[in-house]
Amino acid sequence: MLRLLKIEWNKIYYYKTARIFTIIYFLMLIVAGLILAFIKPTIGGMKLDIAKLGMFNFPEIWQNITYLVAIGKIFIAVIIITNITNEYSNRTLKQNLIDGLSKKEFLTSKVLSNLVFATLSTIFVLGIILVLGTIFSQTKEMTFKGIEYIGTYFLKLNLFFSICLFLSLLLRKSAFAFLGLIVLWMAEGAISTAEVGLKAWQAGGFQNIDPYGFYVSNYLPLNVSSKLIDFPKINIEGFVMGGSIFKYATIDWTFVVAALVYIAVFLFLSFRLLKKRDL
């Protein structure tokens, strides 16, 4: 296992572009935290201080921050897709196998590097949340309530990276792998819209349906990823009463189960592809 990690380290770290973007990614996580904390824009003469809005209050901070920084996963997705599709375009996958790496070991090495990226990101985000929360939270109690969002963040990254891994192996060209990702994203969006539209039509108007209710289309792979950390719930009432604008929401564990199932499915399909295809 250490041997496979060492091989991946040589492939990724010594690739200058990948190294620079990896460093930028982790810096960006930190900078995002700093910006959130210290930039207080003035909008229409009113000074907007998100700390005052309750952005960094425990326990809502866990969901708020993981939701915001999750967009950065695109950076790592680019590195993962480039790394894997390069193995095809440089024909180094073929050479690795000829040199005596098994197909299983090859896949394991890629899964391991995904895990490393996800773990490092999670540790960074955990640090950012603890620092911001300690400084800015207006409610000091209940520090670790909501920490499960760190777990779902880790899971979300792994699910997304598994999809990238599968698409890279399937399509073998980086541009097509990205297109595949966009097609999947748009297809899921279209299916979701259709389902919501249908429900609204049955219920006689959009005002009659619950946007946080049950939808089958929420269990499509990318939708599961976004549902793992849902858009933070807004509580206008609480805000007007002088409290936080955000409302604490618990995790829907069915999405955790769905994510685990999808990761297993994508890794299994990746392995089959690798096994069946001639190089």
Added chain:
Amino acid sequence: MEINHLTKRFGKMTAVNDLSFSVEKGNVYGLLGPNGSGKSTTLGMILNVVNPSEGDWRWFGAEHSTDSLKKVGAIIERPNFYPYLSAQKNLEIVAQIKGANYAKIDEKLKIVGLLERKKDKFSTFSLGMKQRLAIAGALLNDPQVLILDEPTNGLDPQGIIQIREIILQIAAQGTTIILASHLLDEVEKVCSHVVILEKGKTLYSGRVDEMTASFGYFELSSSDNLKLNEVLDSMNYFEKITPNGNHLKGILKEDLSAESLNKLLFEKGIVLNHLVKRRESLEQQFLQITQNKN
């Protein structure tokens, strides 16, 4: 190594058809055939990158596995490395895969003459250097078998000579070599045994020098070729004598050296102005074999 009834079909096309042969330790084998005759597919299968339709093979007398490939060095068609990594880093990856010691890297780079360039990126190398780096990679674990697929393809004459010298040097150390090529003279210069493939079928398998039992032929001429022809006819050494441009071509029935022929003719009062003894090239023998089977 042993190959039994290996077959590969791509849709309706059969690339390799029921191929069987075995390779003994310490010999240099040529896998010879025109482009598209199934050489690379055969090597791809025994190297685990192409899934066979039927048949199996054994390495070192045991069931094949990825571990057996660690004792094999192979270069397929063209050198495959990470272009953004240095020669050193690329070989480190190979060493990690094969479980070889990093200390071997410098040793093998020296053999192929790339030690001074080890810090340079692979993408800055010329094709000849890339191919030599591939050989260094294949040698990294001191393999018992070295497989080379068209190793001189696309190289300039100097590069070809360098690669051939390295191959002969490796063969001299007792490493078994399997060399796939469509270049006949390459196989002739390097190999002791040959397997000839055409359309996925074996046409010939055996020693290179036993391919035809010919003793070679003479090309000769003198100021009076008619008289020369008569004298040669009476000598009983030749199977056939035919005019060949300004020369006569005499195909030998039994062994005869150029020196003794010259002496014999001189004694009969013929002074030659041209005398060359040739063996039929592998190319001619190859054509003969493929024609016989068709």
